[in-house]
Amino acid sequence: MAAFTQPRDRSATIGLRFDYLAPAPAGAAICYPFLLRAFHAMVGTQAATPSPLAIVAATLILIVAFFVPFFAIALAGRPDANPGARRLAYAAGTTPTLFVLLGVVQALIHSPLPDELVWSVLWLVIAIWSQTAGHPAATMRPTVGRWRIVHGMTAALLSLFVTFHLANHLFGLIGPEPHAAVMKIGRVVYRSGVGEPLLVAAMLFQIGTGLFLAWRWSAAPQRFHRTFQVASGAYLSLYILGHMNSVFIYARTFLGIPTDWNFAIGAPTGLIHDAWNIRLLPHYALGVFFVLSHLASGLRVVLIAHGVNGGAANRLWGAGVAASAVISAAIIVGMCGVQVR
Numbered sequence: 001m002a003a004f005t006q007p008r009d010r011s012a013t014i015g016l017r018f019d020y021l022a023p024a025p026a027g028a029a030i031c032y033p034f035l036l037r038a039f040h041a042m043v044g045t046q047a048a049t050p051s052p053l054a055i056v057a058a059t060l061i062l063i064v065a066f067f068v069p070f071f072a073i074a075l076a077g078r079p080d081a082n083p084g085a086r087r088l089a090y091a092a093g094t095t096p097t098l099f100v101l102l103g104v105v106q107a108l109i110h111s112p113l114p115d116e117l118v119w120s121v122l123w124l125v126i127a128i129w130s131q132t133a134g135h136p137a138a139t140m141r142p143t144v145g146r147w148r149i150v151h152g153m154t155a156a157l158l159s160l161f162v163t164f165h166l167a168n169h170l171f172g173l174i175g176p177e178p179h180a181a182v183m184k185i186g187r188v189v190y191r192s193g194v195g196e197p198l199l200v201a202a203m204l205f206q207i208g209t210g211l212f213l214a215w216r217w218s219a220a221p222q223r224f225h226r227t228f229q230v231a232s233g234a235y236l237s238l239y240i241l242g243h244m245n246s247v248f249i250y251a252r253t254f255l256g257i258p259t260d261w262n263f264a265i266g267a268p269t270g271l272i273h274d275a276w277n278i279r280l281l282p283h284y285a286l287g288v289f290f291v292l293s294h295l296a297s298g299l300r301v302v303l304i305a306h307g308v309n310g311g312a313a314n315r316l317w318g319a320g321v322a323a324s325a326v327i328s329a330a331i332i333v334g335m336c337g338v339q340v341r
């Protein structure tokens with residue numbers, strides 16, 4: 001079973017040698033809000049028409065912002081990182097969604113402090129914790145068998161909602177009205193007196209079991225596919241938590257506004273031209289990308305466990321990841337105003 005062989009844990013052999021790459025994920029995460037600020041400075045408000053040069057610069061800046069979580073995930077896969085450094089890297093992989101969660105919580109508590117300041121302090125604290133708290137290196141394959149199965153079974157159920165929800169957002173490509181019409185049909189089930197509590201409970205259970213599994217797997221270096229699975233799961237745990245906080249607490253309870261298309265796209269300013277809303281773009285894009293590619297990762301493990309050839313399972317996974325990127329891009333361009341009629 002070549003796909004299950006583990007990389008050698010070299011962190012124990014490093015001894016007291018300083019790991020210069022260990023704090024890099026926190027550094028990248030700290031840069032993230034400033035990249036979004038730079039993007040906004042380039043594109044300006046809706047009233048302004050940016051020059052072609054500003055558009056090129058803004059595009060490059062956004063690409064670098066998207067690069068931050070992937071850079072962190074790459075560092076989470078280093079065989080010579082100690083467990084604390086690895087967990088810091090996994091945490092930094094959640095940067096786009098954690099920054100949205102922070103912004104919403106800041107608004108909920110009427111914080112007078114700028115998001116960037118709180119964010120930077122938070123990352124310094126996480127970075128220090130990652131290197132000072134005891135993170136004992138564990139076995140490469142932790143004993144999580146029962147939890148993996150339960151997590152996979154709930155994922156299969158929740159994927160019914162996710163499939164509908166993302167298909168609903170794809171209708172945004174045709175226009176806000178078709179999007180609203182499809183949402184109205186889905187709400188009969190997922191916002192019903194029985195459906196909604198069940199959905200929320202299942203999501204919370206998924207977050208809990210997912211974070212538990214991620215904690216256990218992150219104690220040791222893993223190969224590429226497992227690292228991606230853990231990192232995408234970590235992102236999703238925070239994404240779903242933050243997303244439900246935005247929908248249930250911030251929008252419906254705190255602001256008392258409907259959670260419709262206008263809420264999703266940050267109307268009237270939209271996702272691109274608003275200094276706050278731009279953070280929603282990578283958050284949503286990677287939420288869609290990681291939920292679909294995380295499901296593809298789970299499917300890969302199930303297939304291999306049932307005797308499917310590792311190479312074939314990996315190729316299917318690759319196709320799943322490519323499809324996740326295409327679906328994510330389609331939803332996001334629709335939310336940015338592109339329509340296909």
Ligand code: HEM
Pocket residue numbers: 162165169183187190191196199203236240243244247258259260261263264284285287288291331
């Ligand atoms: C582009 C990406 C996404 C956007 C724009 C988006 C937007 C929304 C909106 C507008 C609602 C409120 C729905 C309503 O009022 O009926 C909602 C609810 C919800 N979304 Fe998403 N979503 C996205 C992706 C996801 C993903 C990837 C997940 C899960 C992994 C997710 C999980 C949920 C859940 C659990 C609810 C609560 C449903 C309820 O109202 O009971 N969303 N989302």
